[in-house]
Amino acid sequence: MKTLKNHLGLITSLVIVILIAIAPIVSGNAASREVVFTILRAIVLASSLNILLGYTGYVSFGHIVFFGFGGYVGFYLITAQGQSLWVAMLAGGVVSGLLAYLLGKAILRLRGAYFALATIGVNEAVRAFINNFEPFGGPTGMTMNFSVYQEYGGAMKALEMSFYIMLVLALLVVVLSYVVRTSKFGLGLLAIREDEDAAEVMGVVAPDAKTWAFVLSAIFPGMVGALFFFKNGSVEPLDAFPLHTSIEMIVMVMLGGQGTVLGPILGAAGYQRMRGLLVTSPIFKNIQLAVSGGLLLLIVLFVPAGVIGWARQRWPKLRRVLQ
Amino acid sequence: MMILQVQGVSKNFGGLQALSNVTFDLPEGQILGLIGPNGAGKTTLFNVINGVYTPSEGRVIFRGKDVTGQKTYHMAHAGMARTHQIVKPLNDLTVMENVMVGACFGRESHNLKKARQIAEEVLDFVGLAERAEQLAGSLNVGQKKRLEMARALASHPYLLLLDEVLAGLNPSEIAHMVDIVRRIREQGITIIMIEHVMHAIMNVSDRILVLDYGQQIAEGSPEEISQNPKVIEAYLGDPKLAERLMEGGE
Numbered sequence A: 001m002k003t004l005k006n007h008l009g010l011i012t013s014l015v016i017v018i019l020i021a022i023a024p025i026v027s028g029n030a031a032s033r034e035v036v037f038t039i040l041r042a043i044v045l046a047s048s049l050n051i052l053l054g055y056t057g058y059v060s061f062g063h064i065v066f067f068g069f070g071g072y073v074g075f076y077l078i079t080a081q082g083q084s085l086w087v088a089m090l091a092g093g094v095v096s097g098l099l100a101y102l103l104g105k106a107i108l109r110l111r112g113a114y115f116a117l118a119t120i121g122v123n124e125a126v127r128a129f130i131n132n133f134e135p136f137g138g139p140t141g142m143t144m145n146f147s148v149y150q151e152y153g154g155a156m157k158a159l160e161m162s163f164y165i166m167l168v169l170a171l172l173v174v175v176l177s178y179v180v181r182t183s184k185f186g187l188g189l190l191a192i193r194e195d196e197d198a199a200e201v202m203g204v205v206a207p208d209a210k211t212w213a214f215v216l217s218a219i220f221p222g223m224v225g226a227l228f229f230f231k232n233g234s235v236e237p238l239d240a241f242p243l244h245t246s247i248e249m250i251v252m253v254m255l256g257g258q259g260t261v262l263g264p265i266l267g268a269a270g271y272q273r274m275r276g277l278l279v280t281s282p283i284f285k286n287i288q289l290a291v292s293g294g295l296l297l298l299i300v301l302f303v304p305a306g307v308i309g310w311a312r313q314r315w316p317k318l319r320r321v322l323q
Numbered sequence B: 001m002m003i004l005q006v007q008g009v010s011k012n013f014g015g016l017q018a019l020s021n022v023t024f025d026l027p028e029g030q031i032l033g034l035i036g037p038n039g040a041g042k043t044t045l046f047n048v049i050n051g052v053y054t055p056s057e058g059r060v061i062f063r064g065k066d067v068t069g070q071k072t073y074h075m076a077h078a079g080m081a082r083t084h085q086i087v088k089p090l091n092d093l094t095v096m097e098n099v100m101v102g103a104c105f106g107r108e109s110h111n112l113k114k115a116r117q118i119a120e121e122v123l124d125f126v127g128l129a130e131r132a133e134q135l136a137g138s139l140n141v142g143q144k145k146r147l148e149m150a151r152a153l154a155s156h157p158y159l160l161l162l163d164e165v166l167a168g169l170n171p172s173e174i175a176h177m178v179d180i181v182r183r184i185r186e187q188g189i190t191i192i193m194i195e196h197v198m199h200a201i202m203n204v205s206d207r208i209l210v211l212d213y214g215q216q217i218a219e220g221s222p223e224e225i226s227q228n229p230k231v232i233e234a235y236l237g238d239p240k241l242a243e244r245l246m247e248g249g250e
């Protein structure tokens, strides 16, 4: 009982993810499942980014690179190597983590805006590379033979299964986010976010801590990439590395509350809902990105702590629940 | 035993010679006062000792090991802690969390549970216990100085570098802080203390080292220093300071 109480923040977050996913589970409605699948994907991406952006204080503008890279490697393993989805997801996570490790050694020495710019460069560089990499299909990408889905009980079943896998990934990423937030390693990250020099003077080995934060923030996007393009049935450079999705991820984290566990979950769900309304509206369809840019500006100006950060300040008693 | 040996240390920033050929030994358990006019190089000397800067020349030896050019976190792990003249609180973390960082990542590298226990003790010691759950950014200057002190102490260092912990405090806060410094020394921690508040540093130091334009112009007991003509001359540019220096020695 006592341990449950100690982890109220985790329980709240997990329950909220399940509540978000419950409608299609109960109704079995395929359209609603597609909507929620996108929201769960956003939760995984935003919560992962939050480990770097919210806990460590480093803005990655090109974080979608890990989604795309993991997605490509996973897709290649399934279509060209005949591997299972499980192997593909595992590999997607591992290669993205590895990419982050190498990048971390190279660019995490840069601070502030320089790091942010470098991450954009990395995303564009990887996209350019894959555009010219024949085994991955170059600019046209790769497509999957539908017979691949046979192994999973047919296309319909594979779609449904993808949804449940995404739900599991979302729950796992929330656990990861919570464990990092409440660990000694996480305290070191928060110290780096607040003042990197002061943190180092107190003994935090910032170069290592930052690199591991970067790696942790890259693994789940890589796995989700592999799952997403398996379900999608095709992959091409423009779908795998959309820079604007990187920016949307930042908006989600900021909207919900950077540096909290629950914030990116609510931010992702809220943003996806809004985006859904915008893209179906004839007026806003084409300026949906401008709206997210404007939203980001408003958040930074008026509620820099995001919804959850604001609520934690407003009602300190709720801090145990809202983590 | 010498806990710290500074040997022929120089540091220049472009054309500016901030430190030239500073040499001294610090025996374990002492309080060394470091004084000098503004811009004399006192903070720079701290920065060279704890690894913020690599000296342009010379060596720093800590507990018998050459640590010249080591990173600040290496120095923290080796048992050196410091406060900052311009305080650096981790604003969005609580006072408790700030101090836990010191205990978790410093010399003894504790887990969170043990770190919390140490932080409680240290916060009690510096008189910030009631503020433990407050955000560090919401403290006033005097409290932030004590927080700097608490973070440094939580690592249970061998050597503590205090950079103007009395600046900006009112007389009763100064008395409180001086008392804290004395009690830290009683725990066996060696201290180097930079200070402009003369009566305090003259009272509390075993020895004093005087810097002027990066040169080490005098070293000795507080009595010797307050009567040293070179020191008085260095402070003559600021007659008030010179006056306070004389008073302090009495």
Ligand SMILES: Nc1ncnc2c1ncn2[C@@H]1O[C@H](COP(=O)(O)OP(=O)(O)OP(=O)(O)O)[C@@H](O)[C@H]1O
Pocket (backbone or CB within 6 Å): B013, B016, B018, B036, B037, B038, B039, B040, B041, B042, B043, B044, B045, B085
């Ligand atoms: N990073 C730096 N780059 C360039 N010059 C510097 C740097 N740090 C210090 N200085 C210069 O070195 C000299 C010594 O500065 P330092 O801060 O060590 O003085 P101080 O004795 O601590 O003075 P104060 O009593 O005002 O704190 C000053 O002229 C200062 O401007």
Ligand SMILES: [Mg+2]
Pocket (backbone or CB within 6 Å): B042, B043, B044, B085
């Ligand atoms: Mg100074």
